Amino acid sequence: xxxxxxxxxxxxxxxxxxxxxxxxxxxxxxxxxxxxxxxxxxxxxxxxxxxxxxxxxxxxxxxxxxxxxxxxxxxxxxxxxxxxxxxxxxxxxxxxxxxxxxxxxxxxxxxxxxxxxxxxxxxxxxxxxxxxxxxxxxxxxxxxxxxxxxxxxxxxxxxxxxxxxxxxxxxxxxxxxxxxxxxxxxxxxxxxxxxxxxxxxxxxxxxxxxxxxxxxxxxxxxxxxxxxxxxxxxxxxxxxxxxxxxxxxxxxxxxxxxxxxxxxxxxxxxxxxxxxxxxxxxxxxxxxxxxxxxxxxxxxxxxxxxxxxxxxxxxxxxxxxxxxxxxxxxxxxxxxxxxxxxxxxxxxxxxxxxxxxxxxxxx
Amino acid sequence: xxxxxxxxxxxxxxxxxxxxxxxxxxxxxxxxxxxxxxxxxxxxxxxxxxxxxxxxxxxxxxxxxxxxxxxxxxxxxxxxxxxxxxxxxxxxxxxxxxxxxxxxxxxxxxxxxxxxxxxxxxxxxxxxxxxxxxxxxxxxxxxxxxxxxxxxxxxxxxxxxxxxxxxxxxxxxxxxxxxxxxxxxxxxxxxxxxxxxxxxxxxxxxxxxxxxxxxxxxxxxxxxxxxxxxxxxxxxxxxxxxxxxxxxxxxxxxxxxxxxxxxxxxxxxxxxxxxxxxxxxxxxxxxxxxxxxxxxxxxxxxxxxxxxxxxxxxxxxxxxxxxxxxxxxxxxxxxxxxxxxxxxxxxxxxxxxxxxxxxxxxx
Numbered sequence: 001x002x003x004x005x006x007x008x009x010x011x012x013x014x015x016x017x018x019x020x021x022x023x024x025x026x027x028x029x030x031x032x033x034x035x036x037x038x039x040x041x042x043x044x045x046x047x048x049x050x051x052x053x054x055x056x057x058x059x060x061x062x063x064x065x066x067x068x069x070x071x072x073x074x075x076x077x078x079x080x081x082x083x084x085x086x087x088x089x090x091x092x093x094x095x096x097x098x099x100x101x102x103x104x105x106x107x108x109x110x111x112x113x114x115x116x117x118x119x120x121x122x123x124x125x126x127x128x129x130x131x132x133x134x135x136x137x138x139x140x141x142x143x144x145x146x147x148x149x150x151x152x153x154x155x156x157x158x159x160x161x162x163x164x165x166x167x168x169x170x171x172x173x174x175x176x177x178x179x180x181x182x183x184x185x186x187x188x189x190x191x192x193x194x195x196x197x198x199x200x201x202x203x204x205x206x207x208x209x210x211x212x213x214x215x216x217x218x219x220x221x222x223x224x225x226x227x228x229x230x231x232x233x234x235x236x237x238x239x240x241x242x243x244x245x246x247x248x249x250x251x252x253x254x255x256x257x258x259x260x261x262x263x264x265x266x267x268x269x270x271x272x273x274x275x276x277x278x279x280x281x282x283x284x285x286x287x288x289x290x291x292x293x294x295x296x297x298x299x300x301x302x303x304x305x306x307x308x309x310x311x312x313x314x315x316x317x318x319x320x321x322x323x324x325x326x327x328x329x330x331x332x333x334x335x336x337x338x339x340x341x342x343x344x345x346x347x348x349x350x351x352x353x354x355x356x357x358x359x360x361x362x363x
Numbered sequence: 364x365x366x367x368x369x370x371x372x373x374x375x376x377x378x379x380x381x382x383x384x385x386x387x388x389x390x391x392x393x394x395x396x397x398x399x400x401x402x403x404x405x406x407x408x409x410x411x412x413x414x415x416x417x418x419x420x421x422x423x424x425x426x427x428x429x430x431x432x433x434x435x436x437x438x439x440x441x442x443x444x445x446x447x448x449x450x451x452x453x454x455x456x457x458x459x460x461x462x463x464x465x466x467x468x469x470x471x472x473x474x475x476x477x478x479x480x481x482x483x484x485x486x487x488x489x490x491x492x493x494x495x496x497x498x499x500x501x502x503x504x505x506x507x508x509x510x511x512x513x514x515x516x517x518x519x520x521x522x523x524x525x526x527x528x529x530x531x532x533x534x535x536x537x538x539x540x541x542x543x544x545x546x547x548x549x550x551x552x553x554x555x556x557x558x559x560x561x562x563x564x565x566x567x568x569x570x571x572x573x574x575x576x577x578x579x580x581x582x583x584x585x586x587x588x589x590x591x592x593x594x595x596x597x598x599x600x601x602x603x604x605x606x607x608x609x610x611x612x613x614x615x616x617x618x619x620x621x622x623x624x625x626x627x628x629x630x631x632x633x634x635x636x637x638x639x640x641x642x643x644x645x646x647x648x649x650x651x652x653x654x655x656x657x658x659x660x661x662x663x664x665x666x667x668x669x670x671x672x673x674x675x676x677x678x679x680x681x682x683x684x685x686x687x688x689x690x691x692x693x694x695x696x697x698x699x700x701x702x703x704x705x706x707x708x709x710x711x712x713x714x715x716x717x718x719x720x721x722x723x724x725x726x
Contacts, residue, residue, distance in 0.1 A: 031414045034701035051394045051414045287698040335650040338397035
C-alpha cells in the first residue's frame, strides 16, 4: 500500500503550511535540491518567508487564498500538525498533501494517537479517556495518581497539561480543561528520553537517523545528544518501532518519534508527523539532514541513508538564551542556526546551536 | 589600519550585488545568523532571489534603483568583482561596501593584481604589459613562448585568454584582444594547484580554511580535494601568503587565493575578492563555512576559526553533469547543492556535490 513513485523534477514548487523555523529550514533544504518554496502563513513576516521564493499571508479559512496557493505549487507539506480540517479538505482537492491525512488525524488527537500505538502492539503510558469528572475519577481509579491530564487536541511544549498529584487535585484539573475532551496519562518510570527521526519515501522505503537523547527544561526541549545512551538492541528496537509506525500510516516524509527508555523496554511517548526539534542535530552531523530528507520523501526522491559523520549536541536557544550570542559566535565547533525572529519572548524558540564533538584534531 | 569594529545586530539587512549561486549561498548563510538579504541583480529570476528576503531587478547604471537599494540595506557586499565603478561610487556614498574598493581595484585588472602581488614580495608567473603588437613582441622576447595572453579586465573561467605556442601565434593573439589592454603571462611548471580560502574580520583578525587542491577541466574548476597534497611548511607558507595579501588590502571578508605548487615554492596565480568555488567544500567540512565566514566578517562579528571536521571532495556539476542527479541522490555521504537554474547550458555551473570522506564508520 504505497503511492506510485512519480518524482518531481528540480524547479518544482513545494508548498509549506506554516512559516516558522521548521518551514524556514525546510525551505533552505528544498533550495539545495533545486526546488522553489511557497509559504502559507497567517502571521506577517514569518521566519520562513525570509528564505522562500513566495509567501502567502492569509488565514486558514481564506478559501480563495488556499485555492490559489494550492494551484501555485506541485506538492503540499506542513511544519505543524494542527491544521484545520476544512483547509486540508480544500487543499487536498488540488494537490497531494504529504505526509497524508491519516498521519494528521492520528497525531492531532492524543487519544486517537495512543490508541493507534497500542493497537500496533507498541508500549505506551497507561491512559484513559476523560470527558468529565466521572470519567476522570474512573481513570484515576484505574491508573492511579500521580498522573497527568492533557487536552486531546492542540497541545505542544507542555501547554494544555495539568499534573494530578493526588485524587484531591481532580476537581481543579477537570475545571482547567474547561470542557475540552482530555486524556489521563499515567507516569512512566523512565531513565531518559530518546527520539528517532524516521523517514519514509513515496515508494515505501524507510530510513532512520541515529536516535538522539533528549533533555527537557520547563517542558521544552533543551538539548539533544547523539549518539543516545542505548544498547545495540535498544537502538534496533527504537528503529523498528519507528518503522512500524510509519508503515502503518503509509507515511511519506519525516516523523519524530519520542521514546522513553525503561528497564522493561522502550515506551512510545508521542509522535510528530513532521520534522522535529530533536532532529536539528542532523544539520551538522549528516550529509543529508532531516529537512532535506523530508523534502526528498515528499518529492518522491530516494532518501538519504541517515548516516552520521559526526557526533553532535544540539542546544535550543529559548527566549533570552539568545542573549548568549556574543559568546556562542566565539565558540569553536559551534554551528549557529538563528530563526530571524525579531521579538525575544520567554519560552520562544529563537534558534539553536549544534556543537560538533570531535574525537581528535585533524591535521 | 583597520576599520573600527561596530558589529551589526541580527535582523540587519545585507545587500548583495549579484544574484548567482554565490549570492544564493551567501543569502542562506546570512539567514542562519539571523540576517535578512536583499539581492541586486540585472537578470530576471536570479538563483539567489529564491532564498532572499528581497530582490531588486535593475541594471548597474540605474541610479535610482542603486540608491534605493543602498538605502534599504545596512552593508553591501558582492559575489563578483566586475562591478562598474560608477555603481560602486554611488553605493559607497550611502553604505559601506565590504570587501572595500582597494580589493576591487586590484582584482579587476590582471596587470594591477600581478604588480601588487610582486610588490608584496610574493612569487608570481612572469608577466608583461601588452597594449599592441610591439609590446607583445617585447613581452615574448622577455618571457618566451609558450605563454598566454589575457585581457586585463573581465576574464573568468578561462574566458578572454589566448595561448601563444610560438612567436608565430603573436599576430593572431593580439587581433583576438581587439584592442583591449592585455597581460602576457609565462607558463609556470607546477605540480598542482591549491587554494586558500582566507578571511579577515573588521577588526583585522585573519582566519584561513585548510588549503584545498584544485583540478580544472576545460578551464573551469572541476574538483577541490581537502586536505591538499602539501607539506606542513608549504601549508604554513600558503596561509602566510594569503594573510599578507589580506592585510595589505586592509581586507574585510573572504578571499580566494589560488597558488601553484612548484619545486621552488608556492606561486600566486590569482586572487578573488569574494567567496570562491574552491571553498564550497567548507559547507560540509566545517561548522562555519566560507559563506557564513564572509557574512561574519562584513557584519563585524568574530570569525570562525576555519576548523575542519571532515575531509571533503567537492565536485562541480557543469552543464549536463547535472544529468547525473538520479545517481547522485542515491550516493552515500554525498551532499547536494543545486543552484536553482532552469536552463542547462554547456559550461554553466548548475550545482556541486560535497563528498565527505569518512575514515571509519561510526557506531
